Amino acid sequence: QSALTQPASVSGSPGQSITISCTGTSSDVGGYNYVSWYQQHPGKAPKLMIYDVSNRPSGVSNRFSGSKSGNTASLTISGLQAEDEADYYCSSYTSSSTRLYVFGTGTKVTVL
Amino acid sequence: QVQLVESGGGLVKPGGSLRLSCAASGFTFSDYYMSWIRQAPGKGLEWVSYISSSGSTIYYADSVKGRFTISRDNAKNSLYLQMNSLRAEDTAVYYCARHTVTNSDYWGQGTLVTVSS
Numbered sequence: 001q002s003a004l005t006q007p008a009s010v011s012g013s014p015g016q017s018i019t020i021s022c023t024g025t026s027s028d029v030g031g032y033n034y035v036s037w038y039q040q041h042p043g044k045a046p047k048l049m050i051y052d053v054s055n056r057p058s059g060v061s062n063r064f065s066g067s068k069s070g071n072t073a074s075l076t077i078s079g080l081q082a083e084d085e086a087d088y089y090c091s092s093y094t095s096s097s098t099r100l101y102v103f104g105t106g107t108k109v110t111v112l
Numbered sequence: 113q114v115q116l117v118e119s120g121g122g123l124v125k126p127g128g129s130l131r132l133s134c135a136a137s138g139f140t141f142s143d144y145y146m147s148w149i150r151q152a153p154g155k156g157l158e159w160v161s162y163i164s165s166s167g168s169t170i171y172y173a174d175s176v177k178g179r180f181t182i183s184r185d186n187a188k189n190s191l192y193l194q195m196n197s198l199r200a201e202d203t204a205v206y207y208c209a210r211h212t213v214t215n216s217d218y219w220g221q222g223t224l225v226t227v228s229s
Contacts, residue, residue: 003156036215038157045207045219046157052214089157093214100171101147106156 004029004090004104011110017078020107022090023071028102030071034093037066037075041086049088050075077109085111114138114218116208121223128198128227134191134208134220142166142186145211148193150204151222158204161193162211176202198227 005023012018022029022037029035035053038046048057050066053073063084065076073092077084090104120132132148148160161182162171170182181194191208205224209216 034214038216045221046216047219048215048217051212051217057217091157091159091215100162101159103157103159 004092004102006088006090006104006107008105009108009110011112012077012080013112014080014082016080017076018080018109020075020077020088020090020109022073022075022092022104024073024092024094024102025071027096028092028094029068029073029090031095032093033068035066035068035073036091037064037073038089038091039084039086040089046089080111082111085109114210116210116218116220118206118208118220118223121206121225123226123228124198125229126199126227129194129196130198130225132193132195132206132208132223132225134193136189136191136208136210139210141184141189145213146184146191147209147211147216148182148191149207149209149216149219150202150225151207152201152204155204160206163191195225198225200227203227 033053037050039049040046049064053068054066063078067074088107094102115137117135124130147162163182179197183192205222207222208220210218
């Protein structure tokens with residue numbers, strides 16, 4: 001069973017919007033509205049940014065938004081800022097018999 | 113505020129054992145499911161194990177099944193991961209995380225486990 005597929009890197013200039021995709025299957029992303037997104041700065045623990053496809057935890061900027069279509073989920077960061085430069089991981093519940101949750105491969109976001 | 117503090121990591125030889133602990137505070141520990149998630153150096157995240165609030169339901173990733181044992185002590189607000197028969201590929205930072213139904217909403221700072229001869 002493979003990890004969810006994310007682009008290795010995405011970049012944008014300050015103020016721009018970028019979108020990170022997360023592609024799975026009907027057994028995970030496509031089958032459940034249980035997609036989460038995590039931000040990880042170097043040497044730090046991951047931080048929950050989006051849960052249940054499109055919900056933001058308290059304290060997370062509304063510049064971060066999530067969506068899903070079929071087997072692909074997306075994270076959009078609007079009004080890109082320098083502090084958004086980090087690694088981003090998606091995650092989904094899975095009906096696989098071998099695991100409960102699966103993470104994406106991770107995307108490095110660079111602010112130009 | 114929610115705090116999760118892992119401990120117990122270190123250098124161990126292949127085939128050896130290690131027990132990780134996670135001390136929780138700032139929330140009612142016994143109300144929440146908990147997970148261990150790891151990250152090999154320079155690599156992505158990998159979910160390792162999950163335990164229900166009472167400890168009655170447990171899941172493991174295939175990569176650790178039969179070698180790792182997750183447990184919890186709700187009286188001590190603590191989560192544990194007993195790791196046996198360690199392999200080089202188990203080298204990673206191990207995070208404990210509070211788990212809601214669908215996501216891990218709080219993470220500890222992690223503890224590094226290095227398996228090497």
